[in-house]
Amino acid sequence: DQQVKQNSPSLSVQEGRISILNCDYTNSMFDYFLWYKKYPAEGPTFLISISSIKDKNEDGRFTVFLNKSAKHLSLHIVPSQPGDSAVYFCAASTRMYSGGGADGLTFGKGTHLIIQP
Amino acid sequence: DAGITQSPRYKITETGRQVTLMCHQTWSHSYMFWYRQDLGHGLRLIYYSAAADITDKGEVPDGYVVSRSKTENFPLTLESATRSQTSVYFCASSRAGVSKNIQYFGAGTRLSVL
Numbered sequence: 001d002q003q004v005k006q007n008s009p010s011l012s013v014q015e016g017r018i019s020i021l022n023c024d025y026t027n028s029m030f031d032y033f034l035w036y037k038k039y040p041a042e043g044p045t046f047l048i049s050i051s052s053i054k055d056k057n058e059d060g061r062f063t064v065f066l067n068k069s070a071k072h073l074s075l076h077i078v079p080s081q082p083g084d085s086a087v088y089f090c091a092a093s094t095r096m097y098s099g100g101g102a103d104g105l106t107f108g109k110g111t112h113l114i115i116q117p
Numbered sequence: 118d119a120g121i122t123q124s125p126r127y128k129i130t131e132t133g134r135q136v137t138l139m140c141h142q143t144w145s146h147s148y149m150f151w152y153r154q155d156l157g158h159g160l161r162l163i164y165y166s167a168a169a170d171i172t173d174k175g176e177v178p179d180g181y182v183v184s185r186s187k188t189e190n191f192p193l194t195l196e197s198a199t200r201s202q203t204s205v206y207f208c209a210s211s212r213a214g215v216s217k218n219i220q221y222f223g224a225g226t227r228l229s230v231l
Contacts (some may be wrong), residue, residue, distance in 0.1 A: 004159075032218045043207050043222030044160070089159060093218040102148045102217035104162030104175050 003027045004092050006108035014116050019077040021111050023090030026071065030092040034105065035064060035075045038087045047088075048075070077113075085115045120144065123208050123223035130198050131231050138193045138226045140208030147213040149191040150220060151175075151183065153204040160207065166191055198230045 005024045013019045023033075031052040036044035050057040050064045050073070057064050063076045077084055091105040121142040130136045140149065147168055152160040152175075162175030164183040172183050180202060182194045191210075195202055205227050209220040 034219065036222075041224070043209075043224045046219055046221065049219060091160075095218060102165075102167070102211055102213075102220075103173070104150055104152070104165050105160075105218070105220060107152075107159040107161070109157065109159040 001026070002108075003030075004090055004106050004108040006088075006090055006111050008111050009109070010112040010114065012114045012116055013080050015082060016079045019075075019080045019084065019113055019115070021075040021077075021088050021090075021113065023073045023075075023108055024071060025073075025092055027092070027094070027106070028071070029094045030106075032093040032095070033064070033066060033073050034091045034093075035062075036089040036091060036107075037084075038089060038110070044089055080113075080115045082115050082117065085113060087112050121208060121210055121221055121223040123206075123226050125226060126224065127227050129229045129231065132198055132200060134198050136195045136198055136228070138195075138206055138208075138228070140191045140193070140223060142189055142191075142208075142210045144210060144212070144221075145188060146210035146221075147188070148211045148217060148220075149185065150209040150211075151181075151191070151193045152207045152209065153177065154207060154225075155204050163193065163206075195228075198228075200230050202228065203230045204228060 034049040035047040038044045066073045087110045090108040124139045150165040151163040166172045166185045208223045211220045
């Protein structure tokens with residue numbers, strides 16, 4: 001059963017507008033969430049993260065919102081630029097506050113963001 | 118700053134053959150991970166390691182073997198490759214401490230098993 005879901009396989013947005021990518025999760029033990037960006041033939045690149053004790057984290061054009069009660073997070077990109085065209089993965093971990101070392105991240109299937117000129 | 122490198126970038130092999138994918142990181146990160154990416158599945162964890170000589174299974178470990186004799190290297194071996202192991206393999210690493218959950222990925226190895 002998928003614990004991290006990205007229900008939109010693709011999203012098309014006009015350059016300069018806001019891009020909103022969504023992610024839902026089912027495991028209430030997740031306490032840390034990350035967004036990765038991936039270009040073809042490259043590895044995923046860390047973009048931004050948020051811990052479960054916060055509801056918003058901002059870094060330049062990128063903002064991640066977390067709604068714990070709805071088990072939902074979103075990534076906002078404002079303004080969208082052509083270089084933002086990529087696949088975006090939502091990922092989650094259970095190990096931020098539960099103690100112990102790191103273990104693997106649980107990833108969604110990704111959303112392909114296309115920025116149109 | 119070399120970061121994390123994977124080799125080879127592309128590999129074609131036949132069913133039943135043994136193949137080893139290499140991963141090397143220059144950051145002295147404690148943690149290292151192997152994922153596979155398949156259409157319709159996102160990235161799935163195969164194995165991970167908290168330190169040299171400490172490894173643990175992930176979500177899809179069957180058919181794979183790992184070792185970590187040195188902190189900087191984390192090779193992944195397919196002992197007898199099967200067609201279902203055709204995939205793109207990503208190695209990642211993370212440092213210990215507060216940032217342990219932020220993983221940094223290599224460029225990947227595309228493996229085809231014929």
